[in-house]
Amino acid sequence: MAKLALDGGKPVRARKDFLVFGAPQIGAEEIAGVTDSLRRRWIGTGPKVGEFERAFAAYKGIPASRAVAVNSCTAALHLSILSLGIGRGDEVITTPLTFCATANAILHAGATPVIADVDPFTLNIDPERVARKITKKTKAILPVHFAGRSCDMDALSRLAKAHRLKVVEDCAHAIETEWRGKKAGTFGDAGCFSFYATKNLTTSEGGMILASGEAIADRVKRLALHGMTKDAWKRYSDSGYVHYDVVELGYKYNMTDLQAAIGIPQLARLEKNWKRRRAIWNRYQEAFEDLPVDLPMDAGRDERHGYHLYTPLVRAGAPRNRDVVLAALTAENVGAGVHYRALCDHPYYRKSLGWKRKDCPLASDIGDRTVSLPLSAALTNRDVDDVIEAFRKVLGK
Numbered sequence: 001m002a003k004l005a006l007d008g009g010k011p012v013r014a015r016k017d018f019l020v021f022g023a024p025q026i027g028a029e030e031i032a033g034v035t036d037s038l039r040r041r042w043i044g045t046g047p048k049v050g051e052f053e054r055a056f057a058a059y060k061g062i063p064a065s066r067a068v069a070v071n072s073c074t075a076a077l078h079l080s081i082l083s084l085g086i087g088r089g090d091e092v093i094t095t096p097l098t099f100c101a102t103a104n105a106i107l108h109a110g111a112t113p114v115i116a117d118v119d120p121f122t123l124n125i126d127p128e129r130v131a132r133k134i135t136k137k138t139k140a141i142l143p144v145h146f147a148g149r150s151c152d153m154d155a156l157s158r159l160a161k162a163h164r165l166k167v168v169e170d171c172a173h174a175i176e177t178e179w180r181g182k183k184a185g186t187f188g189d190a191g192c193f194s195f196y197a198t199k200n201l202t203t204s205e206g207g208m209i210l211a212s213g214e215a216i217a218d219r220v221k222r223l224a225l226h227g228m229t230k231d232a233w234k235r236y237s238d239s240g241y242v243h244y245d246v247v248e249l250g251y252k253y254n255m256t257d258l259q260a261a262i263g264i265p266q267l268a269r270l271e272k273n274w275k276r277r278r279a280i281w282n283r284y285q286e287a288f289e290d291l292p293v294d295l296p297m298d299a300g301r302d303e304r305h306g307y308h309l310y311t312p313l314v315r316a317g318a319p320r321n322r323d324v325v326l327a328a329l330t331a332e333n334v335g336a337g338v339h340y341r342a343l344c345d346h347p348y349y350r351k352s353l354g355w356k357r358k359d360c361p362l363a364s365d366i367g368d369r370t371v372s373l374p375l376s377a378a379l380t381n382r383d384v385d386d387v388i389e390a391f392r393k394v395l396g397k
């Protein structure tokens with residue numbers, strides 16, 4: 001077995017070729033789109049944001065009037081919760097195996113996040129555990145389609161219906177995801193997407209809300225721009241000055257044309273990139289079969305996986321623990337990530353909400369063992385070979 005770079009051996013890749021985790025695929029079309037906006041000097045919210053909203057809505061098969069572009073998924077989640085009338089004194093049940101933004105958005109709306117632990121195989125929120133967390137104060141369920149694998153939307157929708165709860169889907173990993181032929185983000189009252197740099201589709205920073213009806217879409221749109229009436233958006237058009245009214249206290253969450261200019265060509269390549277990531281995901285599954293790791297599970301029947309993350313779990317009996325694996329991969333000049341350390345293991349939530357490890361033992365265990373390997377459509381075949389070589393080397397006995 002080759003000597004690890006961590007122990008002074010030769011790294012799999014040269015230092016100058018460090019493989020950055022989550023590097024986006026940026027093509028000539030994105031560069032041309034941004035340049036075009038700059039040349040026209042239309043750099044704020046304008047026609048390209050509208051075009052991007054229409055294209056995204058068309059991809060999802062919903063009316064364009066129900067898609068609202070914002071500047072992040074965090075903003076999308078925050079506005080979705082607010083627009084559903086959820087706030088102080090209300091509880092929202094979510095997963096502990098997610099990015100902090102999911103819980104933070106609930107807190108920013110003034111409500112209290114309640115965690116229901118995950119199914120250790122799908123890594124998604126477990127509907128049976130959700131049922132046990134429902135109280136008189138529960139107003140909504142906020143599932144996250146982890147890594148791009150859909151949550152059990154039948155079970156969650158049934159629970160929501162029985163208890164009159166709202167559903168807000170965190171689709172940050174799940175643009176291409178489907179559950180029984182229905183697209184992620186179209187199940188509940190609102191679906192929230194992220195176009196952060198590492199996501200399946202990027203606008204550098206950005207987000208989108210798919211609302212279940214016009215009323216929610218209108219409210220979200222108003223809240224995204226200072227609480228100004230809908231016509232305020234026309235200030236950004238060439239039809240001349242339009243008066244607006246401020247009718248409630250809103251935020252500054254609008255997307256810009258520079259961001260949309262990146263997103264439009266990204267959306268056109270979405271399916272091609274999805275196929276590429278699926279191929280890489282499958283190569284990893286075969287290449288790591290004999291390693292001391294628990295491989296991620298593919299989607300079930302009638303489901304479509306978004307293949308956003310590839311997250312093997314390092315077994316307790318492996319020659320190196322997760323943190324050493326991360327350091328060893330870095331030394332081989334292969335970047336890796338962690339998605340995620342469980343929310344109940346972060347000091348802020350422990351202090352302010354009293355969460356403990358025993359509140360989400362399954363997510364905590366996953367958080368201790370998980371490694372995310374590069375899975376961007378920008379990876380070359382050689383990059384994929386290097387990831388495989390490095391991960392096998394690091395986990396070899």
Ligand SMILES: *Cc1c(COP(=O)(O)O)cnc(C)c1O
Nearest residue numbers: 072073074099101172194195196
């Ligand atoms: C990335 C991410 C977010 C936040 O997205 P931003 O666009 O960066 O605000 C929220 N939830 C999950 C699960 C994410 O992965």
